[in-house]
Every structure is written in structure tokens, then in C-alpha cells.
Amino acid sequence: MTIPTPIPMLNLIEIHKFYDRLEVLKGVSMEVKKGELVTFVGPSGCGKTTLLRIIGGFTNLDSGEVILDGQRIDHLPPNLRDTRICFQNYALFPHMTVADNIGYGLKIKKWKKNKIQERVEELLKLVQLEGLGSRMIDKLSGGQQQRVALARALSLEPKVLLLDEPLSNLDANLRLTMRGEIRKLQERLKITTIFVTHDQFEAMSISDRIVVMKEGVIQQVGSPIEIYERPSNEFIASFVGFVNFLEGVVERVDIGLNKATASTPIGVVQFVPERNINVGEKVKLVIRPETIQISQSEPTGMNNIFQGEVEIGMYVGSLAKYTVMINGEKFIIDQPNPRETFFKPKEKVYLSIPENIHLLIKTEIHQ
Amino acid sequence: MAKAESYSVPQSNVWERLKTFINAELINILAAILFLLLAIFLLYPILAVLIKSIRDPQGLTFAYYLKFFTKGYYFQSLQNTLLLGFINTVICLVVGFCLAYLTTRGPLVLRKPLKIISMMPLIAPPYLFAISLIILFGRNGILTKAFALNWSIYGFTGVVVAQTLAFIPLAYLMIENTLMSLNPNLEESAYDLGASEGRIIRTITIPLLTPGILKAGLLVFVMTIAEFGNAAILGGRTPFLAPDTYTMIIGEADFEMGSVLSVILIIPCIIIFFLHNYLLTGKKFTTIGGKPVASEPRKMTPLVKIPFLVIGFTAVFAIFISFGVVLMASFTKILGVKNEIVFSHILNFDSNRAIYNSIQVSLIAALIGAIIGTLLAYVIVRGKFFGRTFIEMVSLSGFALPGTVIGIGYLLAFNTPPFKLTGGIMILALNCVFRFLAVGVEAGISKLHQINIEIEEASSDLGANFMTTFYKIILPIMFPAFIAGFIYTFMTAIVSLSAVVFLVSPGFELAAVKIFDAAVYGEIGLASATTMKLVAIVVLCMMILNYLTKKTGFDITQKKGV
Numbered sequence: 001m002t003i004p005t006p007i008p009m010l011n012l013i014e015i016h017k018f019y020d021r022l023e024v025l026k027g028v029s030m031e032v033k034k035g036e037l038v039t040f041v042g043p044s045g046c047g048k049t050t051l052l053r054i055i056g057g058f059t060n061l062d063s064g065e066v067i068l069d070g071q072r073i074d075h076l077p078p079n080l081r082d083t084r085i086c087f088q089n090y091a092l093f094p095h096m097t098v099a100d101n102i103g104y105g106l107k108i109k110k111w112k113k114n115k116i117q118e119r120v121e122e123l124l125k126l127v128q129l130e131g132l133g134s135r136m137i138d139k140l141s142g143g144q145q146q147r148v149a150l151a152r153a154l155s156l157e158p159k160v161l162l163l164d165e166p167l168s169n170l171d172a173n174l175r176l177t178m179r180g181e182i183r184k185l186q187e188r189l190k191i192t193t194i195f196v197t198h199d200q201f202e203a204m205s206i207s208d209r210i211v212v213m214k215e216g217v218i219q220q221v222g223s224p225i226e227i228y229e230r231p232s233n234e235f236i237a238s239f240v241g242f243v244n245f246l247e248g249v250v251e252r253v254d255i256g257l258n259k260a261t262a263s264t265p266i267g268v269v270q271f272v273p274e275r276n277i278n279v280g281e282k283v284k285l286v287i288r289p290e291t292i293q294i295s296q297s298e299p300t301g302m303n304n305i306f307q308g309e310v311e312i313g314m315y316v317g318s319l320a321k322y323t324v325m326i327n328g329e330k331f332i333i334d335q336p337n338p339r340e341t342f343f344k345p346k347e348k349v350y351l352s353i354p355e356n357i358h359l360l361i362k363t364e365i366h367q
Numbered sequence: 368m369a370k371a372e373s374y375s376v377p378q379s380n381v382w383e384r385l386k387t388f389i390n391a392e393l394i395n396i397l398a399a400i401l402f403l404l405l406a407i408f409l410l411y412p413i414l415a416v417l418i419k420s421i422r423d424p425q426g427l428t429f430a431y432y433l434k435f436f437t438k439g440y441y442f443q444s445l446q447n448t449l450l451l452g453f454i455n456t457v458i459c460l461v462v463g464f465c466l467a468y469l470t471t472r473g474p475l476v477l478r479k480p481l482k483i484i485s486m487m488p489l490i491a492p493p494y495l496f497a498i499s500l501i502i503l504f505g506r507n508g509i510l511t512k513a514f515a516l517n518w519s520i521y522g523f524t525g526v527v528v529a530q531t532l533a534f535i536p537l538a539y540l541m542i543e544n545t546l547m548s549l550n551p552n553l554e555e556s557a558y559d560l561g562a563s564e565g566r567i568i569r570t571i572t573i574p575l576l577t578p579g580i581l582k583a584g585l586l587v588f589v590m591t592i593a594e595f596g597n598a599a600i601l602g603g604r605t606p607f608l609a610p611d612t613y614t615m616i617i618g619e620a621d622f623e624m625g626s627v628l629s630v631i632l633i634i635p636c637i638i639i640f641f642l643h644n645y646l647l648t649g650k651k652f653t654t655i656g657g658k659p660v661a662s663e664p665r666k667m668t669p670l671v672k673i674p675f676l677v678i679g680f681t682a683v684f685a686i687f688i689s690f691g692v693v694l695m696a697s698f699t700k701i702l703g704v705k706n707e708i709v710f711s712h713i714l715n716f717d718s719n720r721a722i723y724n725s726i727q728v729s730l731i732a733a734l735i736g737a738i739i740g741t742l743l744a745y746v747i748v749r750g751k752f753f754g755r756t757f758i759e760m761v762s763l764s765g766f767a768l769p770g771t772v773i774g775i776g777y778l779l780a781f782n783t784p785p786f787k788l789t790g791g792i793m794i795l796a797l798n799c800v801f802r803f804l805a806v807g808v809e810a811g812i813s814k815l816h817q818i819n820i821e822i823e824e825a826s827s828d829l830g831a832n833f834m835t836t837f838y839k840i841i842l843p844i845m846f847p848a849f850i851a852g853f854i855y856t857f858m859t860a861i862v863s864l865s866a867v868v869f870l871v872s873p874g875f876e877l878a879a880v881k882i883f884d885a886a887v888y889g890e891i892g893l894a895s896a897t898t899m900k901l902v903a904i905v906v907l908c909m910m911i912l913n914y915l916t917k918k919t920g921f922d923i924t925q926k927k928g929v
Contacts, residue, residue: 005819022830058555058558058559058663058665059663077563077665078558078559079560080560083559084560085555085556085559087552087555087556088552089552091550091552091553092554092556093553093556093557093575093577104560104562105560105561105562106559108561108562110562121821152560153559154558156560159873229589
């Protein structure tokens with residue numbers, strides 16, 4: 001799936017971490033390529049922040065290795081690692097000015113005063129805070145503080161930038177803006193970045209690759225498209241966006257025609273078998289709401305047409321959301337551009353389910 | 368809310384209208400009564416001291432003050448006191464910081480034991496350390512004899528050591544508190560940016576703790592200069608203000624000079640009280656919220672760890688040894704001289720009677736103190752009358768005022784009618800009530816801040832008048848605070864010495880005074896045994912508090928450095 005690269009910038013090998021008896025990381029392994037933005041996402045308690053803190057050196061691992069640019073670093077304290085972190089609460093030093101905050105690490109590295117000044121100016125420009133160097137931290141807005149934290153973390157040109165839920169303290173609009181800016185900055189500087197968030201949509205929109213975690217185990221690593229369209233289990237399928245699950249038993253597989261059918265509570269569903277399956281196997285079909293077409297009259301010349309009844313219809317403007325019952329099964333459907341045809345409850349409608357459905361096999365289904 | 372009821376006053380008889388009036392104005396009436404009590408039992412005695420110091424039979428005079436500043440002895444006393452306060456504060460802050468750093472950032476195995484021993488002085492009267500120093504370094508002291516030391520513990524150094532040990536927990540607790548509230552990400556960020564541990568402490572931790580450290584310092588300073596027992600027992604020929612007032616009044620019956628010394632002692636205390644309350648409020652560094660992250664243990668660098676451990680262990684060792692020798696002395700004929708185990712000190716009749724008297728006085732004080740404290744807290748938090756902050760200030764000022772001054776004040780104020788109280792048990796109890804009022808008031812205020820005023824509003828919305836709301840809603844909710852106030856007042860009252868030493872009458876001795884006398888006359892065994900009995904009582908109170916805290920869920924053990 002991933003194209004092999006010469007040396008990964010960051011390599012995590014079999015990382016285990018216990019808090020008392022509780023194992024919060026159960027052997028996590030993965031690679032991050034140079035210049036890549038990778039997001040760790042998952043519900044709270046999944047271990048994503050712990051993993052980030054282990055990379056940064058703030059939390060000790062119990063076993064495993066952290067390799068940065070070919071060198072093992074897990075025994076080093078944070079001040080000797082070439083990684084820099086941006087904490088969720090920014091952790092800006094409140095008793096210092098913006099410039100002193102950004103220049104803190106440079107001063108420790110014994111840079112000359114005028115060099116520090118130059119570099120700080122450059123960084124302020126980078127994060128669009130020119131002229132605010134002499135401000136105190138508490139005189140800045142939340143978004144500005146976020147930029148200062150970013151500039152401070154970038155000051156020493158780290159090999160890996162670690163961002164711990166950097167946007168969670170901003171209001172919704174600012175969050176969108178900053179999301180775009182962080183991505184732009186990251187692409188411009190080509191800096192390897194690890195971004196931790198619990199927000200799936202944030203993860204989807206900013207990342208080169210997403211690492212979905214749950215209970216200390218990596219569930220799937222992939223591009224946003226892979227994660228969304230080919231989730232590797234039920235948890236991921238329902239974690240990212242809404243999904244209709246349809247249980248079924250494989251009835252027929254025709255490899256030559258690249259066709260298969262499964263019998264489900266709503267009838268026989270035809271699909272393109274994207275993987276090896278056997279007749280009689282139990283499967284779960286993953287059907288996204290926006291892939292189902294809804295119409296008043298029966299579409300012709302298509303497979304997988306089912307008749308149902310609208311239970312709830314919600315007009316949201318850009319789309320309409322319906323709950324439609326087919327044979328006692330509930331389906332959620334997103335209808336784009338509902339201006340002309342908005343269906344009301346009790347209306348009879350036809351649903352057309354696409355044939356290229358992602359499906360989950362037994363081991364990927366929750367019992 | 369109470370006001371709104373007067374809206375619908377029906378035109379009825381006088382009784383009904385009076386009842387409505389009382390209901391509407393109850394909180395103001397209560398405030399007036401409480402203020403009157405504060406005026407009589409706190410402001411008036413202080414005023415009496417002030418007046419005494421500037422009046423002679425001919426009228427206004429500053430002759431006594433002139434005498435103070437011209438006669439070398441008195442001035443020396445002031446100098447010593449301030450120097451003692453300064454040295455003590457610096458040592459306590461340094462030790463307190465090291466201990467607090469170790470118990471919040473240091474090796475996990477050391478955190479708990481260090482914390483427990485650091486706080487041990489809280490359960491003992493401060494003069495325990497004077498006694499322990501006499502046992503170790505006195506003329507017949509164990510170490511004096513073992514190493515044939517030829518220096519005397521009596522004097523400036525002895526007082527500094529005893530006071531330092533006594534006030535370490537105060538500094539420690541306040542600094543630990545601020546250290547724990549410091550967002551750990553700040554230090555981690557500095558670490559991340561390449562700073563070493565020493566540099567983090569220097570550039571991040573200490574600058575951010577400055578307000579807290581300053582507050583702790585002011586408090587230690589006030590406590591030190593006002594503390595009577597250690598300086599009186601160990602001072603020897605070195606003059607200090609607090610014990611000098613005692614000698615002046617009790618020894619020489621020179622009330623005028625005694626008052627002057629008191630006023631001089633009170634000035635720095637009042638200045639600091641204001642600094643503490645008004646200049647430092649709000650001076651806190653605010654940071655963007657986020658999930659609070661627990662400080663994760665990290666390896667301390669030897670460069671920091673070793674000096675911190677040396678300082679911390681020295682202090683903790685000294686505290687531990689002090690308790691140990693006083694405990695041993697309680698069961699030994701004369702520790703270091705005649706090392707036979709005896710129970711005569713523990714069973715001593717006079718000592719037990721003094722303990723009994725102390726319990727009696729402290730129980731009365733605790734009951735009155737808890738009632739007044741709870742009511743005051745309510746009035747301060749919910750009242751909307753003019754002068755509310757003044758009442759708050761006065762009721763909290765008791766602990767900032769040196770005990771000796773309040774003692775003299777009571778002696779002067781309640782010696783003649785209309786308030787003739789001297790010689791009785793009530794004057795001792797009332798003295799404790801108003802000196803330690805701050806504790807009950809603080810507990811009440813913090814409890815009230817936890818409950819929404821809407822609960823009371825809901826009650827009146829459902830038809831209850833103020834009286835009903837007070838009995839059915841406010842009192843039950845405030846009950847934990849009442850209990851906390853009660854136990855704290857009891858605990859503080861039973862060990863307090865500096866004020867009651869002026870007020871005890873012959874034939875009714877209190878434990879603290881008994882210990883003081885015994886220590887001064889060299890009856891160390893008796894002094895130690897009585898002290899240990901007080902320690903046992905305080906420990907018992909703490910256990911009750913702990914139990915109640917667990918049961919009610921309201922943290923009544925949190926207090927502001929009293």
C-alpha cells in the first residue's frame with residue numbers, strides 16, 4: 001500500500017506503555033516519511049497523546065524504540081531530542097514577551113543577540129505576527145497565541161514538529177482558518193509533522209496520512225481517502241463520518257465478471273468484490289449516506305433498487321438528510337441539492353445503492 | 368430576593384409588618400450584630416493598646432515612643448525581631464521550595480514521606496522546637512554533653528532554628544500549592560526547547576511562582592515576628608519584641624511601655640496584612656485552559672537533585688529528631704541525665720488539670736467561634752450592605768495580629784466595667800474566638816462559593832421566607848463549614864500561648880502556659896509530656912476532620928495558611 005522510501009524520518013517500533021497495570025499502548029509500530037503530515041486520531045483514551053509525548057520525550061516508554069532520522073532517541077530527555085512540541089494549551093511563558101518566548105530556545109543554544117533578533121523577526125513574519133514581538137502573552141488573542149506557540153516550536157528547525165490538539169482552544173471559524181494555515185506552513189517548510197486530534201474531520205482535511213487509534217492499538221494507517229472509503233473495520237467505518245451497515249451472506253461470487261451478490265434483510269444486493277470472499281461468508285456492507293441515490297420514480301436499467309418509506313426528512317440547506325425504512329432496516333441518506341425534490345415523511349421513495357460497496361469480513365466486524 | 372417580598376406587604380397588623388420587616392432585613396440586622404461583636408472584641412482591645420501607648424495622666428504624650436527609640440535596649444529588640452523575621456523567612460522559603468519541588472517533581476518514592484514529615488510541625492505547638500533544642504543543646508543537653516559543646520542554644524541562633532522548624536510547613540504548603548497549580552506544560556516546553564533543569568527552575572518555575580512565594584514569605588514573616596513561645600523560651604538575653612512585652616507587663620507592670628512595644632510590633636503586621644490581601648490578589652499568571660495534565664515524573668539532574676535533597680533531608684531530619692526527643696523526654700526522668708523510664712510526667716496532676724482546662728476553654732471558643740464564623744461568612748458572601756469588605760477584612764485580621772498584642776488589649780479593655788471579664792474563663796475563650804475567627808470565616812466563605820445562590824432563590828421562589836430558607840437550606844449546607852470552623856478553632860486555641868499567657872489567672876492554668884512555665888524553669892520532662900498530650904489531641908482532631916472530609920465530600924481541610 002505504501003511506497004517504500006529510503007529512510008523514514010521517524011520510526012516507531014513496538015512501543016508499549018503501561019500506567020500502573022493499564023496498558024495504554026499495546027505495541028505500536030509505524031513510520032513517518034520526511035516532510036509528511038501524519039495525524040493521530042482516535043477517541044479520548046486511545047493513547048494518541050501518550051504516543052506523542054513518548055516521541056517528544058516527556059513520557060518514558062516501557063519497551064520499544066523511537067528512531068529519529070536513523071538514530072535511536074528514546075533514552076534521551078526532551079532537551080536533547082530534535083523534536084519540538086506545541087501543547088494544546090500552548091504553554092507560552094506568561095512572564096515573557098512574544099519575542100522572548102520565540103527566542104527562548106535560541107538563547108539556550110547560545111545564539112548571538114542580533115542573530116536571535118533576526119530569527120525571531122523571520123519567524124514572526126512566517127506566522128504573520130510582524131510587529132508584535134514586544135507584546136506580553138496575555139495581550140494576545142487565542143489565535144495569535146497559537147501562532148506564537150507554532151513560531152516558538154519552529155525556532156530551532158526541528159526534524160519533527162509535534163502538535164497536540166493545537167486547534168481545540170479556538171472557536172469554530174478560527175479553527176478552520178488555522179487548520180489551513182498550519183497545512184500551508186507545513187507544506188512550505190516541508191517539515192515532518194505529527195498532529196494529534198480527536199476531530200475526525202480535522203484529521204481528514206489536514207493530513208497526508210491518518211493513524212486511527214483505539215485502546216492503545218493502531219486500527220488503520222492510510223490516506224484520508226483510504227480511511228474513508230476502505231475502512232479496515234467497523235470501528236473506523238463509523239468513526240469517520242456516518243455509515244449504513246448492512247449485514248449479509250455471500251450468495252454468489254463470479255470472479256470472471258467481477259460480480260458478487262449477497263442476501264441481506266432488504267433483499268439481494270449486487271456488488272463488485274474488491275477482495276477475496278467465499279460463498280456463504282458473513283459480511284457487512286459499508287454504505288455511505290451520500291452514495292445512495294433517492295428518487296420518486298423507479299430508476300431503470302440499474303441494479304440494487306429498493307423501495308422504502310421516508311420516516312424523517314431534514315432539510316439542511318446544502319443537502320437533505322433522510323431516514324428511510326426498507327423492510328424494517330433503517331437507512332440514512334444524504335441528498336445533495338434538495339431544492340427541487342424534498343421528500344416528506346410517509347412518502348414512498350426508491351433508493352439506488354451503488355455496486356462498488358466496501359465490505360467488511362468476519363474478523364473486522366464487532367461481535 | 369428577600370427585598371422582593373416587601374413588594375406584596377398586605378396592610379395588616381403591626382406584628383405581621385414587623386415579621387415582614389425582620390424577614391426582609393434579617394441579613395442586615397445580622398450584619399449589624401456581628402459588626403458590633405467584632406468592634407467590641409477585636410477593634411476595641413487594639414484601640415485600647417493604642418490609647419494606652421499615647422496617654423499619661425496629663426493627656427496626650429509621645430514620651431513612651433521617644434523612650435523606645437532612644438533607649439538602646441528597646442531599639443535592639445526591634446532590630447532583632449525584624450532580623451529574625453527576615454532570616455527566618457529566607458530560610459523557610461528556600462527549604463520550603465526545595466521540599467515542595469521534591470514532593471511534586473522529585474523521585475516518586477520520596478514524595479510521600481517527605482511531605483508527611485514536612486507537615487508534622489503543623490500538629491505541634493511551635494514551642495515544641497524550643498523544648499527539643501533545649502533537650503539537645505541546652506546546658507544539660509544530650510549533644511552538648513556528648514560533644515562537650517561550649518556554646519549556648521539560648522540566644523538569636525536558637526530562636527532562628529526553632530522558628531524555622533516551626534514555620535517550614537507554612538512555606539512548604541503554600542509553595543507546594545502554587546507548584547501544583549503550575550501548568551506542567553510550561554516547564555515541559557522549556558525542556559523541549561533545550562533548557563536544562565537548573566535553567567528551567569531559574570527562568571520558568573521561580574519567576575512563575577513569584578507571587579506565591581512572596582505571599583508565603585509575607586505570612587512566614589508575620590508569624591515569625593509575632594511568635595512568642597520560642598523567643599521567650601530560647602531568647603535568653605537577646606531581646607525580641609513579643610517576649611519583651613510580656614516581661615514589661617507581667618514582670619514590671621509597665622503597661623505603657625508594653626503597649627508601645629505592641630504598637631511597634633503591630634505595624635509591620637498590618638502593613639503585611641494589606642500587602643498580602645490587596646496587592647497580591649489578581650497577580651496571577653493566566654494561561655489558556657486545556658485539559659489539565661498531571662505532572663509526569665521526570666529524572667532530576669544531579670546538579671539540582673543533590674543540593675535539593677541535602678537541604679530537604681536536613682530539614683526533615685531536624686523535624687523528625689525534634690519530635691523524637693520530645694517524645695522520649697516525656698517518658699524519661701531527665702533525658703540525657705537520668706535516662707530511666709518514668710510515667711510521672713505523663714501522669715502529672717497539674718499537667719492533666721491544665722489540659723482539662725485547655726479543653727474546656729477551647730471547646731467554648733470553638734462553639735462560639737464556629738457560630739460567629741459561619742454567620743460572618745454568610746453575611747460577607749451574600750450581604751449587599753455598605754462596609755461588607757470592611758467586615759471581611761476585620762474578621763480575617765485576627766490571625767495577622769500578634770497574639771501578645773491581643774492579649775494585652777484584652778487585659779486593658781476588659782479589666783474595668785462595662786466589660787469586666789478578667790480573671791474568668793470567658794475572657795480566655797473569647798480571646799481565642801476572635802483571634803482565630805479567620806479560620807471559620809474562610810471555611811464558610813469557601814463553602815458558600817461552592818453553592819449557587821439560585822438554590823436559595825429557588826427556596827424563596829417556592830414560597831419560603833428568609834427565616835425558613837435560612838433554617839432549611841442555608842444551615843444544612845453550611846454545616847460542614849461549621850464543623851470545620853469548630854475543629855480548627857479548637858485545634859488552634861488549645862495550643863495557643865501568646866495571648867492567653869497574659870490572661871490566665873492563678874489557679875486556672877492552661878496547658879500551653881503550663882508548658883511555657885515548665886520550659887522556662889527547666890522542667891523539661893513535664894513540658895515535653897504536656898506538649899505531647901497536646902500533639903495527641905491535635906492529631907485526634909485531624910483524624911476527625913479527615914473522616915468528615917471523606918464523608919461529606921467537602922474538603923474542609925483546605926485552609927489559607929493558618
